[in-house]
Amino acid sequence: MPEEKLSPEKQAEGFSIAREKQAVALMEDYVELIAELTDELGEARVADIAERMGVAQPTATKAIARLKREGLATSRPYRGVFLTAEGAQMAKFVYERHRTLVGVLMKIGVSKEAAEIDAEGIEHFVSDEMLAAFKKFLSDT
């Protein structure tokens, strides 16, 4: 395949954008999970968040502190975690993006389980243009 290279500037921009997306990736996962737990269990407890994220409890507590600091969630000591309007909006977007991505991957031939697992990492790096193309790809039977 004789591919033309991107300019050094565009290449650096690609890395730069990936770094920025990376910085919000964890917050997106937590927010999505909090919405999910609230929906399933009626509330999102720190212990459940930690378990489902596969991290130690203090790690989850610290991440929640960051969510609060960034205005995505609220909580009082020894109480569950709640999303703000902004957090809920992010959760909705992230959820739909996740589903779209899994749909595309499965349509391409990836198993559901692998698609779900891979999507967990990939989803955070999908641009608006790519998401639009994915939706179109899915709707074109």
Add this chain to the structure above:
Amino acid sequence: MPEEKLSPEKQAEGFSIAREKQAVALMEDYVELIAELTDELGEARVADIAERMGVAQPTATKAIARLKREGLATSRPYRGVFLTAEGAQMAKFVYERHRTLVGVLMKIGVSKEAAEIDAEGIEHFVSDEMLAAFKKFLSDT
């Protein structure tokens, strides 16, 4: 879409795997870039690596130190950076995976430029199964 949820264990596994991939993502990018610069310019200098990665020079120096520590590259003070056999092998794999991913994205309708930029982040989270499905998708005209 009535999607069935993954079990809590599988979900945690997804996050866990994403974290592991994340940890090697930067190393993959550096290794790929070093191979690219060596190919283009005959050698990979720290200054060029930093510029193309879009980071400050000491940041690149530190990353290179980690590559050396992990047996992926070698270098002597004030000299260029060279890949080990292991590093070169990683570079080859990463390059081909990158190209495959860009190919799939473009086939789905993403522009070349957006595909290249998005791929820079996504590529590191592509599993073997997904990569195989992508190759098949590309070869099936």
Add this chain to the structure above:
DNA sequence: TATATTTTATAGCACAGGCTATAATAAGAA
């Protein structure tokens, strides 16, 4: 109510990956 258990918070540590400022070295020019 008193005690045991579970849950959450806090303290303290480590490492990766950014940065700026500055020193040291190598390479080029006079």
Add this chain to the structure above:
DNA sequence: TTCTTATTATAGCCTGTGCTATAAAATATA
């Protein structure tokens, strides 16, 4: 060869994300 410039290394800082150990609070049980 000496001096200037460009390159690389080093020091020191910050933030994020992990961990374990332990304290504190809330909840459940006796």
